Amino acid sequence: MTTDTKAAEKFYRDVIGWDAKDAGSPDHTYTLLSKGADTVGGLMPIPKKACDSGASPCWTGYIAVDDVDAYADKVKVAGGSVRRAPVDVPGILRFAVVADPYGASFIIFKGYSNEERPTVQPGTPGHIGWHELMAGDREGAFAFYAKLFGWTKAEAMESPAGVYQLFATGDAPVGGMMTKMPQMPASFWLYYFNVAGLDAAIGRVKKSGGRIMNGPMQVPGGSWIAQCADPQGAMFAMVGPK
Secondary structure (H helix, E strand, O other): OEOOHHHHHHHHHHHHOOEEEEOOOOOOOOEEEEEOOEEEEEEOEOOHHHHHOOOOOOOOOEEEOOOHHHHHHHHHHOOOEEEEEEEEEOOOEEEEEEEOOOOOEEEEEEEOOOOOOOOOOOOOOOOEEEEEEEEOOHHHHHHHHHHHHOOEEEEEEEEOOEEEEEEEOOOOEEEEEEEOOOOOOOOEEEEEEEOOOHHHHHHHHHHOOOEEEEEEEEOOOOOEEEEEEOOOOOEEEEEEOO
16 A cells, blocks of 8 residues: 555566556556566555555555454454454455554455466565564464464574564465564564565665665575665565575
8 A cells, every 4th residue: 555556556567577457446546466477466545544544655465364254353352453344345355454463464355266376486576475574572473373374383593683483374484573673663564575686676676766774685595685665665575586
């Protein structure tokens, strides 16, 4: 969600290499972002009510569930909150906007299509390569997501900022969690977009008006990462070979 959809669309086209097309929604503006034949995300203006409440540009992740209404109740029972009650996008999906007990937002959804999403090789440019939670409390946050979605712990690594806990939603790790630094104003999810080469991608971020907030740095396994902000202020990260 952003304050300038056209500028954001151009930025991510130029930096990540996404294609974009209007979703054709009769009710509101929504842009579908894709890489090749695969839809990878969406882009929309921040709703006025949210904007008036102080919402700022951000990326929000989706977690698939088999019953959105039931899971919205489970989120509340587990100590989280429901920020937008379950609602239908006719013929496409049912979703709810929720937050974990420490305030990190995400979306639970169930699609109405029976079509299986294609399998994508890890590291494929233009797809999401990593999901990272800066948590209000790492152990408390992990317990919340594990209870709701069955996520499991993988390797835990010590870092100068604290323990970094990898987690898996299947066989291989797909993300990590750590307790956020005290100076961070809120808990949040950060999404890493795969790029073919990080140095070139950093150059594109700068040329297109974005900022490099942290990095580049090498991570275990040999990949390189950089944490960034787009021109409207939405945070994202990139991962790839140097």
